[in-house]
Amino acid sequence: MKLKKKKKPLQYITNDDRLSYRYKGNTLYLSGNLKLVESGLLARNVLKKLSALKPSALFLNLDQLEDIDSSGVMALYFVKGKLAEKGTHVEIEGGSEIIREKLELFGYENVEKVSVPPRRNYLEQLGGHVHHFFSSYVYGFLVLAANVFYWSFADLFRRKTRREGEVVNQAVLIGVNAVLIVLFMSFVIGLVLAMHSSGQLQVFGANIFIVDLTVLAVMSQMGPLITAILVAGRSGSAIAAEIATMKVTAELDALKTMGLDPIRFVVVPKLYAALITMPFLIIVANVFGIFGGGLAGYIYLDITPEVFINRMGEVMQNKDLLTGFVKSQVYASIIVLTGSFYGFRVERGAEGVGKVTTIAVVVSISLVILADSILGLIFY
Amino acid sequence: MEPQKVVEVKGLTASFDEKEILKDVSFSAKKGEVTVILGGSGSGKTTVLRHLLGLIPLTQGHIEVLGKDISNLTEDEQLSLYLQLGVFYQNGALLNSLTVGENVGLPLNQHSKIPKPLVEEIVTMKLGLVNLEYAYHMFPSQLSGGMLKRAALARAIAMDPPLLFCDEPGAGLDPISLESLDNLILNLKNLLGMSVLMVTHEVSSIMRVADHIVYLDEGKVVFEGTVENAMKSDEPSVKAFFSVFRNQQK
Numbered sequence A: 001m002k003l004k005k006k007k008k009p010l011q012y013i014t015n016d017d018r019l020s021y022r023y024k025g026n027t028l029y030l031s032g033n034l035k036l037v038e039s040g041l042l043a044r045n046v047l048k049k050l051s052a053l054k055p056s057a058l059f060l061n062l063d064q065l066e067d068i069d070s071s072g073v074m075a076l077y078f079v080k081g082k083l084a085e086k087g088t089h090v091e092i093e094g095g096s097e098i099i100r101e102k103l104e105l106f107g108y109e110n111v112e113k114v115s116v117p118p119r120r121n122y123l124e125q126l127g128g129h130v131h132h133f134f135s136s137y138v139y140g141f142l143v144l145a146a147n148v149f150y151w152s153f154a155d156l157f158r159r160k161t162r163r164e165g166e167v168v169n170q171a172v173l174i175g176v177n178a179v180l181i182v183l184f185m186s187f188v189i190g191l192v193l194a195m196h197s198s199g200q201l202q203v204f205g206a207n208i209f210i211v212d213l214t215v216l217a218v219m220s221q222m223g224p225l226i227t228a229i230l231v232a233g234r235s236g237s238a239i240a241a242e243i244a245t246m247k248v249t250a251e252l253d254a255l256k257t258m259g260l261d262p263i264r265f266v267v268v269p270k271l272y273a274a275l276i277t278m279p280f281l282i283i284v285a286n287v288f289g290i291f292g293g294g295l296a297g298y299i300y301l302d303i304t305p306e307v308f309i310n311r312m313g314e315v316m317q318n319k320d321l322l323t324g325f326v327k328s329q330v331y332a333s334i335i336v337l338t339g340s341f342y343g344f345r346v347e348r349g350a351e352g353v354g355k356v357t358t359i360a361v362v363v364s365i366s367l368v369i370l371a372d373s374i375l376g377l378i379f380y
Numbered sequence B: 001m002e003p004q005k006v007v008e009v010k011g012l013t014a015s016f017d018e019k020e021i022l023k024d025v026s027f028s029a030k031k032g033e034v035t036v037i038l039g040g041s042g043s044g045k046t047t048v049l050r051h052l053l054g055l056i057p058l059t060q061g062h063i064e065v066l067g068k069d070i071s072n073l074t075e076d077e078q079l080s081l082y083l084q085l086g087v088f089y090q091n092g093a094l095l096n097s098l099t100v101g102e103n104v105g106l107p108l109n110q111h112s113k114i115p116k117p118l119v120e121e122i123v124t125m126k127l128g129l130v131n132l133e134y135a136y137h138m139f140p141s142q143l144s145g146g147m148l149k150r151a152a153l154a155r156a157i158a159m160d161p162p163l164l165f166c167d168e169p170g171a172g173l174d175p176i177s178l179e180s181l182d183n184l185i186l187n188l189k190n191l192l193g194m195s196v197l198m199v200t201h202e203v204s205s206i207m208r209v210a211d212h213i214v215y216l217d218e219g220k221v222v223f224e225g226t227v228e229n230a231m232k233s234d235e236p237s238v239k240a241f242f243s244v245f246r247n248q249q250k
């Protein structure tokens, strides 16, 4: 059901006998009802009028008051408190027995307010953030990574510590299900890249170099990077969300108390799956990226497939295959580790799940790009 | 004058996935009384409450809440009905993104024109009623199970609703908190004339607060009446429930 913008609470909540009040001598006589709606009236309008009068003493007489609810009681004490601040002594008097009882039940006369926890100043906050970043992010990430890698070696041939068929399951989720999108995206990017370059190459009469350009760009940069970004978006978020949900619903606690280590049971299979499938995804990306480039070359520069393939054989180096493989393993680790790291860090219930999922994706894509440039320098 | 009925259910039948959960449930709750719905786990108590609140569409039967037939309400009537109900959900259902104080103050801020500082005092007072003033600025995720329950109750009574629904408010509370919660419910009933419909398994609670008992067994009402009659009932499930209590007392 959607709530209307227009607020009209009045009719909904109380009956129509409103509060009326009369000021005589030092006494304010209240009659009618003092409930949710009228409390607002008392706390705003009546208070304003009374403060303007600045009486030295005031009696709030409730003899003619018919009914009061908890907000009404609080409104009386609120008025009393506000006037007291201005030096007026206020007393609440009269009222039927039931009204007096309500005053007692709801009347925390000087409600002790709990103050908002103090805020630290900016320098302290900055220092806190820096300390927090190293102690909990960097350190926490390293500890998780150490744990995950340790167990993924230690448990390599111990199948009991994982759910049966879980690695295959995860391989399907992380790898197989991503094939179509990786294929399509790298094809389009290869195509567009070659299309834009072909004009420039034509100017210099260097048509054949479209092959060099496509093969180099796709194999050493675009293929692995596109794949990693797509997998981070698809599976990085899924991993973070899954682990975070498990933490929020106490499933992780349940695993632990059943003697199953969440890292070995949940994270390690995902890491295996990602490490295994990532190279294949990158191969798919490379093949279709180059295919896209070849298509553009054929259309715009009349480079026939035979020519393209011949030249490709000359351009391609074994080193590129090795780079691709190393990159695939690094990216897969980054994505799985970042996803799980943020999944484990979830706070504040279900709402936190969405938050850590978003952060996990942003951070893993950034880390992938960072790693790409570092690896690019190393393998240049 | 015969007390009015705040809740009237006739022939409520409901199923989930072909499985019949409620079978021809009929009962009523009177104004100014505490009506307790009893029944084993999975007997359909929460499902009955969810029907009363219109959270599950009615497929068969007739339900009136505060004299309104809930099956054909306009949007405005529905809203006005909701504003007269306080609801305590079985798992608390506090909003996790708000502090406890903001949770309790939410209906007051949204539906009344009370100035902010007064709302804050009302909230503190309500939290005081459940002995939780100190949790004003805490987030629900920072509370213990019992504290969550009490905070949720404070939110349910934020607007002094004429009718309060409670799904197992006492579960998981220590006996002392439980007694003060019962006293609070009695006070609300006596002083504000609040009617209460609650699900509870705490026999000590039932003895303290219940005026009227409805016993559900596998989706059927097997007993409806006063506490004294319930204790004398020959219905096997009801008898079993209260005999456990008698044994405890010995």
Ligand SMILES: Nc1ncnc2c1ncn2[C@@H]1O[C@H](COP(=O)(O)OP(=O)(O)OP(=O)(O)O)[C@@H](O)[C@H]1O
Binding pocket: B016, B017, B021, B039, B040, B041, B042, B043, B044, B045, B046, B047, B048, B090
């Ligand atoms: N959304 C749902 N879908 C399918 N079945 C449901 C659903 N909600 C409840 N049920 C079934 O309805 C039955 C009654 O559930 P309900 O939650 O009303 O029990 P309850 O009496 O409140 O139990 P408890 O005391 O444990 O809270 C159960 O058998 C439950 O499996």
Ligand SMILES: [Mg+2]
Binding pocket: B045, B046, B047, B090, B167
């Ligand atoms: Mg229930």
